[in-house]
Amino acid sequence: MQNEIKAAFESVHANDAMKARTMQFVSDTLAKKQKPYRRVLFNKWAVAAYACLLLCAATAGYALYFTPSLVISMDINPSIELQINRFGKVIGTNAYNEDGEALAQSVSLLHKDYNEAVKTVVQSESMQQYLKEDEFLSIAVISENEAQSDEVYAAVSQYTQNKENIECCKVNESDVADAHTFGLSYGKYRMYLEVLAYDQTITPEQVKGMTMREIKNLLDEEQQDTQSGQQNGNGSAQQGANQDGQGNKHQYGPGGKNQ
């Protein structure tokens, strides 16, 4: 039986056509499998590169957006600074006294256009209350970026042009760089420097507890004293004291007020 079974199976053969078709099928399938593999590999790299590019762009965009390039310091009694990015959007606020904190919390300023943010602060209830009480609001535009500060200064000046008790000025950042070390806003520190030019005994701590109206009155008094001293022939040393680091006359003070 063994031999017969063997002989029976021995006569069974795969035909050549089937072998050829099988070989063709395997060759074709292998070729197809290799091509998609390369394509998938290419796509993987492309997707990875695109993802890296996107990540870099997102990181760069994030860094660019959240880097302040200009500060608008608004001081009346509340002292608040608006950090503005290069796109003119508010990306942060800093308050330098309790009133400033209360004001910052009462208004929504983040991601607003700087113009709109300034209007929002000026029109806020607490700010309007101070203005009604004849307080003095100083809006200082502080930046190293000349082009942007010019643009912002022009826009804010236009807004404050005909408003009572509001003044706007432009300050170079390096001139008021020490403000925050004394716990003062840039705007208040600038006023402190103005007074300091007339009165060497005044300290940042004293200024810190004063409203801007009080500081401005003090400055006016000092300037008047100096002028009267000059008229008496004693105040020649104070000439040019009311000039900023750029040699420009400030916009506030007698005759320079935007009203």
Added chain:
Amino acid sequence: MRSEDEVNRAIGQYADMIKRICLIHLKNDADTEDVFQTVFLKYALSRIAFENEAHEKAWLIRVTINACKDVHKSFFRTHTVSMDALKEMQDNNPAVQNMEVLEAVLKLPEKYRRTIYLHYYEGYTAPQIGTILGKNVNTIYTWMQRAKQMLRQALGGEQDAK
């Protein structure tokens, strides 16, 4: 992945064996061709490093049997008429000898067919068949014994089932 030359060599060397395994499992040439393609594609894509020819042959037997089982799982194929493969093969290959023996083998239950083929044709021992099929060696001995008895009965007891 193996080269086309390796696949070509394997087809030349093992096509007949695979055809025979297909014959004892499948019912028509179309299924046989499907199994051929499946087996040799698996061979081409396999990363197994065969220790020797016997290892390669045993692997191909195992893969072919599994491929045939997969064909059986298909609903349509399980409902086709049996013995078609033999007639189809006879039509295509009139030189087949001992047709009555082959018919008797193909009428056996599948597990017996497989055992008979591996033992009588491929010359594997019961322990080797057990390894290839993943069965206990005693089970293989039992299957061989029963298959021989059934063949003897089918062939009228004239054959010596040694």
